[in-house]
């Protein structure tokens with residue numbers, strides 16, 4: 001009897017910690033099974049009898065002479081293709097398979113692209129009756145919604161059981177692929193879809209660590225070449241990290257560890273699936289490449305081996321990623337183990353601060369924006385932010401050797417950035433102070449200035465938020481520092497900036513128009529994962545590339561809304577290791593109802609917010625025992641009352657009265673972990 005109880009307890013505990021079933025699992029895009037079939041026929045060329053039968057197993061499709069069928073999986077997927085050939089009429093019969101993420105690049109010769117020019121080759125088999133054909137592991141395709149089956153010869157071939165073995169999130173048993181640890185829901189269906197598409201995008205970018213893109217043509221196929229036909233070879237069998245899985249930039253490409261991307265994909269992974277090992281494996285691969293001067297690589301292997309240079313910003317993003325990994329996991333051993341590397345890296349950045357107080361950037365490498373150099377505002381805002389993280393981590397580790405140094409460097413950057421780079425006429429920071437002064441006011445540096453806390457007042461942050469919004473076009477927020485580009489990566493930081501500036505309604509609007517109306521619902525998209533970049537006029541052209549079919553349609557850096565909706569709309573944030581401290585700071589921004597939850601090793605965190613009269617709201621929240629935190633709400637200009645009830649005790653309610661005319665936020669701190677309901681009533 002005792003044994004039985006004990007086992008029951010263990011099982012119960014395990015289920016509780018690892019996989020609470022998400023209350024909104026119908027929104028999850030992740031397949032239930034690793035074996036997946038197309039859901040419909042997109043197009044038939046030539047003659048194919050029974051083409052649609054392959055959408056349910058086993059089906060039988062008879063391909064006539066010179067025929068081709070395009071299948072639609074209904075969403076972006078990844079994997080290894082298989083099919084059975086049951087009969088063949090003819091002597092020399094071939095079947096080819098190719099893939100495309102966007103309907104734009106469905107092609108009669110091959111796939112969309114991974115190289116700087118040309119199209120990727122199709123996979124071909126000379127076929128015989130009663131045989132099973134499965135692509136080799138290195139020919140797993142990382143992202144596609146459309147799959148073409150070609151029959152190029154004069155006989156007929158009957159094909160059955162066309163399927164894909166789903167290769168993303170290789171660390172997950174099939175039964176746990178949809179076991180998210182986090183959830184989100186609101187009254188806005190577009191935002192609900194956006195949150196879950198972001199989560200799925202990051203799952204698509206979580207790959208077998210031994211299946212990175214081998215980059216066979218990097219540096220040999222140049223972007224200015226014109227290549228006819230689908231002749232570019234490709235394979236995904238490069239070991240980009242140790243361990244089972246790794247979070248990379250994109251599903252189709254580059255399938256590489258890029259530290260900048262993780263600054264967005266990492267937090268969005270945390271709030272949805274909490275697959276932290278895939279992040280750690282990637283960060284470890286970067287840390288191994290740090291040189292004795294402290295420089296960290298622009299990207300992981302094999303890119304790093306090509307010596308393509310150092311990036312001032314991506315170097316710092318690795319440090320931000322290390323901080324975030326520690327924050328989400330509470331893994332103090334990991335932090336201690338890498339603290340010397342962190343300090344050495346930050347020291348390297350500090351060595352580029354000149355007499356102005358700003359870091360002087362000498363290498364152009366960044367997120368493929370143009371004009372990165374000199375006293376660049378983005379690079380300096382990121383350095384300011386990272387120095388403050390360094391101070392926080394040093395205090396956690398009781399290292400007194402660095403905080404005063406970091407803090408004086410940080411205040412020097414803040415003073416100099418506002419003196420030399422602020423343009424009061426535009427209410428934005430200039431890109432840099434190189435003479436003659438540039439008229440370019442970048443999206444990256446201005447968003448980052450707010451995120452980093454580089455602005456000197458709330459009024460200044462509001463002015464930046466308004467000025468950024470004033471530039472929006474029909475397809476989203478522009479990034480003029482990358483040409484006529486919309487960057488879903490930098491726009492992720494812009495979303496955070498609007499929330500932090502107290503303009504949540506702008507963030508809500510941008511997520512709906514840019515991420516839902518365009519990035520999900522435009523028919524050229526996958527309607528399930530988020531694209532890397534596009535043009536301000538809505539063309540699927542991304543200025544840094546000449547080869548449009550190369551653009552990735554599942555790029556983790558485009559998943560900013562997932563963490564932003566949880567952290568800022570629902571306001572569910574952890575501020576100390578694994579949530580030992582937390583903050584509940586909802587910002588409805590016009591939404592009527594928002595709910596979010598997630599788990600850490602300390603337990604479950606959740607919040608549910610409903611709007612009330614005159615901008616008031618009711619907030620239910622729940623945090624684990626032995627933690628503590630803060631409740632924060634925007635101060636209602638008309639005045640009001642905040643009442644906090646502790647559901648788990650008979651303790652007296654906390655009541656905060658607010659006179660009319662106040663501004664900023666009202667915070668109640670020192671709340672012990674537990675179950676609360678709070679009401680903000682506005683006069």
Ligand SMILES: *[C@@H]1O[C@H](CO)[C@@H](O)[C@H](O)[C@H]1NC(C)=O
Nearest residue numbers: 045068069070106107108148
């Ligand atoms: C089918 O034919 C159209 C028109 O020629 C072409 O654009 C398309 O790429 C073809 N599809 C396949 C899978 O060959």
Ligand SMILES: *[C@@H]1O[C@H](CO)[C@@H](O)[C@H](O)[C@H]1NC(C)=O
Nearest residue numbers: 094096124125151152153154
């Ligand atoms: C069909 O494609 C295969 C593989 O590319 C090729 O070897 C064969 O010559 C092609 N046959 C015809 C008739 O085009």
Ligand SMILES: *[C@@H]1O[C@H](CO)[C@@H](O)[C@H](O)[C@H]1NC(C)=O
Nearest residue numbers: 058082083084132160161163
């Ligand atoms: C292919 O045929 C084999 C043998 O008939 C069968 O075991 C297998 O399930 C089939 N595979 C697919 C993908 O239909």
Ligand SMILES: *[C@@H]1O[C@H](CO)[C@@H](O)[C@H](O)[C@H]1NC(C)=O
Nearest residue numbers: 219220221222223224225226
């Ligand atoms: C393409 O660019 C490379 C340098 O990036 C240059 O050497 C080459 O001549 C260019 N080729 C063409 C066809 O313009």
Ligand SMILES: *[C@@H]1O[C@H](CO)[C@@H](O)[C@H](O)[C@H]1NC(C)=O
Nearest residue numbers: 136138214235236237238239
């Ligand atoms: C990767 O796959 C290609 C194509 O099959 C092969 O030539 C190459 O040797 C493989 N590389 C590794 C590291 O396995």
Ligand SMILES: *[C@@H]1O[C@H](CO)[C@@H](O)[C@H](O)[C@H]1NC(C)=O
Nearest residue numbers: 239240241242284285288301
């Ligand atoms: C895997 O770990 C070994 C031992 O630390 C290291 O030499 C190797 O570079 C690592 N591989 C990658 C891809 O990081």
Ligand SMILES: *[C@@H]1O[C@H](CO)[C@@H](O)[C@H](O)[C@H]1NC(C)=O
Nearest residue numbers: 291292293294295296309310
């Ligand atoms: C480390 O890398 C940086 C950036 O690429 C380079 O400037 C520096 O010389 C390297 N230091 C050493 C000791 O190799």
Ligand SMILES: *[C@@H]1O[C@H](CO)[C@@H](O)[C@H](O)[C@H]1NC(C)=O
Nearest residue numbers: 371373374431432434438440
């Ligand atoms: C300053 O910014 C402008 C606009 O981005 C750019 O053209 C210029 O090259 C930058 N200056 C330096 C030194 O990089």
Ligand SMILES: *[C@@H]1O[C@H](CO)[C@@H](O)[C@H](O)[C@H]1NC(C)=O
Nearest residue numbers: 424427457458459460461463
């Ligand atoms: C914000 O913009 C307004 C309007 O241009 C201006 O009057 C005000 O001084 C600005 N405030 C700050 C702090 O930049």
Ligand SMILES: *[C@@H]1O[C@H](CO)[C@@H](O)[C@H](O)[C@H]1NC(C)=O
Nearest residue numbers: 193520521522523526527528
């Ligand atoms: C995208 O998917 C949603 C369901 O998630 C569906 O309602 C919508 O019609 C789809 N949009 C397009 C353009 O396919």
Ligand SMILES: *[C@@H]1O[C@H](CO)[C@@H](O)[C@H](O)[C@H]1NC(C)=O
Nearest residue numbers: 601602603624625626627673
């Ligand atoms: C909370 O902390 C106390 C004292 O350290 C400990 O006895 C108790 O088990 C902890 N509770 C939880 C749920 O961790």
Ligand SMILES: *[C@@H]1O[C@H](CO)[C@@H](O)[C@H](O)[C@H]1NC(C)=O
Nearest residue numbers: 646648649651670671672674
């Ligand atoms: C809320 O109740 C819990 C459980 O009784 C208690 O530990 C905690 O201190 C209370 N918090 C406040 C702010 O009263």
